[in-house]
Amino acid sequence: MEPWAYWLIAAGILLVLEMMTLTFYLLWICIGAVAGGIISLFAPDAYVLQVILASLVALVLTIFTKPLTRKIHSAKGYEDTGIELVGKQGIVVESIEQGQYGIVKVGGDTWSATSTQKLDRDELVRVIKRGSSIIEVERWEELI
Template identity: 70%
Template sequence: MDAWVLWLIAAGIILVLEMFTLTFYMLWLCIGTLVAALVAWFAPDAYLFQVVAGCVVALILTVFTKPLSRKFRAAKGFEDTGTELVGRQGVVVEPIEEGQYGIVKVGGDTWSATSAQTLAKDELVRVLKRSSTIIEVERWEEFI
């Protein structure tokens, strides 16, 4: 199998992973692997050059888009959809063991959740913070 095909497969896998994380960091890696595939198309035996080209593109995109995304987030009117979760009430769908993951339903959405406490199914919880796809919760009674 040609190297450019392998690079395209890797790009597809990374793109799917990016869709799960929603962070844009893996998108830059995906674009880097696409550049490596393009290099592999024109120079199939230059494996080191393929890797270096992909890494350089991913690094440049990461470094130069970080300040741009920071400005975008600081812009007036920008609202991160996850910030409204903090403080909201939810219900445990799958039990959460201390330091392990479970599932919590907040509003109409289900989230992977972690807690410093053991929480049983159907317990009410409060969202403490949110990372990209995981929320941290605590038993609701402690806040009433």
């Protein structure tokens, strides 16, 4: 197989992983892999050059976009929809086995969720913790 195909496969895998994590770090590495693939089209035997260029592209994108994302997150009017999730009620859309992932709907959004309890479909839950793209939930217990 041609070297550019390996770079393209790596970029595709990284892009899919980025869509699952939503961190942007894997996106920059994905773009670096695309750059390595482009170089491999013109210099298929220059493996060291391909790796160096791919690494540099990913590093430069990471370094220069970090202040930009920090600025966007601290801008007036920016709202992270996940911050106010803790304590909110949701409903289990896809059952959650203990230590496994399921899907929970909170408000109008669906989230990947985990729990220390087994939760069945259509059970009411409370959000107790939020990660970057996964929430932790527990069974909703009404206060009497």
